[in-house]
Amino acid sequence: MRILFKTPLRCAAILGLAMSIAPIARSAETICEPGAYGAPDQDVVVLEAKDWIPSPGLGYLILDGRYGSTLAPDSPVSCGRGYVILKTETSGEVRLEQRVFKRTREEIPVADAVLVGELVEPTGAGVAPIRPLVVMVHGSETEPAIGNNRAYLLAAQGMTVFTYDKRGTGRSGGFYTQNFELLADDAAAAMNHAQSLAQGHFSRSGYWGQSQGGWVAPLAATRSKVDFVAVGFGLVTSPIDEDREQMLLEAETLGLNDHEAAEIRKLSGTTATIVASHFTRGFEALESLRRKTADEKWVHLVNGEYSGDMLRMNDSDLRRVGRAVFDNLEIIWDYNSTTTLNHLNIPILWVIAEQDRQAPIAATTAALRRFREKGKAIDVYVFPETDHGMYEFVQAPDGSRRNTRVTEGYFRLIGNWITGNSQVDYGRAVLLPTK
Structure with missing residues (x-):
């Protein structure tokens, strides 16, 4: 992610x-x-x-x-x-x-910006007059979201879809940010606007968030009146956790030993202090670790989201330009969805890519299992041999991967779960048991 x-x-x-x-x-x-x-x-x-x-x-x-x-x-x-x-x-x-869709382009005033969105409604004979309404919450990409093919894939399955260019992208105003609080406010505003546009023509409404949208969509659901949240390849854990788990997964792939894995955990804790303080403290501990591990091989091999690069940048440069390089998007580094999910009492679908390198799944799967054990209405599906984006892949001897397709069953699962259609077979997907 x-x-x-x-x-x-x-x-x-x-x-x-x-x-x-x-x-x-x-x-x-x-x-x-x-x-x-x-x-x-x-x-x-x-x-x-x-x-x-x-x-x-x-x-x-x-x-x-x-x-x-x-x-x-x-x-x-x-x-x-x-x-x-x-x-x-x-x-x-x-x-x-070919399908017919009614497309309504709209502007939505939000904090310090105006978002541009589009409501896509299926039309024609045989189309249900009352159908689910879905607001898509996109990931960290900066490309425009209006008109994207996944929105039309949903609409063609019999639902009304609202998609919008995030602030600072496409036709929307404002500055691009990854502040989950602000993005959740934007998503909630988009939902309120879409519900108003589709008033009288939708049966239930909710969000579909993918990747970073898995942090934003549940938070937005606490700020709007919705009936469901669907998440694809998102995390419950924080961006700091994501960085650490990425490095440990890299260490496992590289065959590093327990000592090296322990050093990586120390690195994660050290860089976490720096990013969580928005580069105001923690530099001394990282410099100490940098000197201690200077001759170790793993230092040049692991990356994570940011820790590897921070370790390899010298102390003076990190103090001088580190925030501009690593912390210029207002990320809430220690944000964790656990509290948010605890406050939600609506059905949730969470779809996981089993071999996700960008968003390693172990901690998220464990957290979701705990929610299910407590009776939370969360359906968790895991697609095997699938990477971030729900892509199947071919892996080369050097470990690099080439995506081949979106895994069979993912789009049908999203559509059927939202529309309430029952189907058992979603490719190789496995429904996570309660225990």
Whole structure:
């Protein structure tokens, strides 16, 4: 979860149902159109322009988690006028009609800024007039959120979705920040505005927060009237804990010994004092550790979110520019979601990537298990062999990873849990037991 999808989709065509069909010849001359294709009870495909794909190609994201370029020779997506042909992994080829969405662009005054958001509502025959309302709370990325493909993937599953550019990004004003308190206020304002826009047309409302949004969304839920919170690959523990657990995971991967792991824990405690004080104290202890470990090999191998870089920066530079480098985004370093979750009495979904390197899961899984044992209404799903972002990956001999797809079942799980549709099979997901 690094401390620190894009072109708006044009979705205008006739709503239709998918049908199983015989293999259809793919036309190289047909230009794909941005939009979402499919209906709530079908496969769904979202097409959008991507900087890394030359025109006339588009990026595709499928409900089953596959993504890529429509220009790729092995693309499972081919296009017709107002529809796509999708090669499924289990049912051959199906035809999916382009969806119609009502899009309402809005401005939301918040503290020292005006946020710009968009309400996306499915329309057309067969669309339920009353449906869940979801406000998306994004992670630490600085890209605009309006028009991203995951929002349309949700909307195509039969819910109203509100997404907004965070302050200091996209069309929204203000300065970019990672202050969870301020971001939670913004998310609550977005929810209140979305509920007003969709008044009389939603059955229940709540947040879907991913990555850093896993800290912000539950906090926002304490400041607004909502019915649920869904979190993907987020943490209960603090940014300080995240940094430490990242380094210990790196140590395990590198095969470091117990002494080296103990030194890493000391490093985490030392840097925690510095960042939690916003670089006003703790430098002497870090300098002492820096001198003591100067000749140790692990010093040059571990990183975490910030501790490795702080250790390798000399004392005078760290005192002089450390805050500007590491603490310029108003992060609440010791923020922990435990108190927030204790105050929530609404259903919560928490989805975990088992092999998450950016947000190691051990402490979060343990905390969520304790909440469940106390009777808290938290459904916890763990997807095996999955990294941050819910990505499946191929790992090279040197330990580096290449993402291959979003794990099958993740998007369907989010959609079904929010809409209340029952389904047992979500790919390889495992529902965490109470004990």
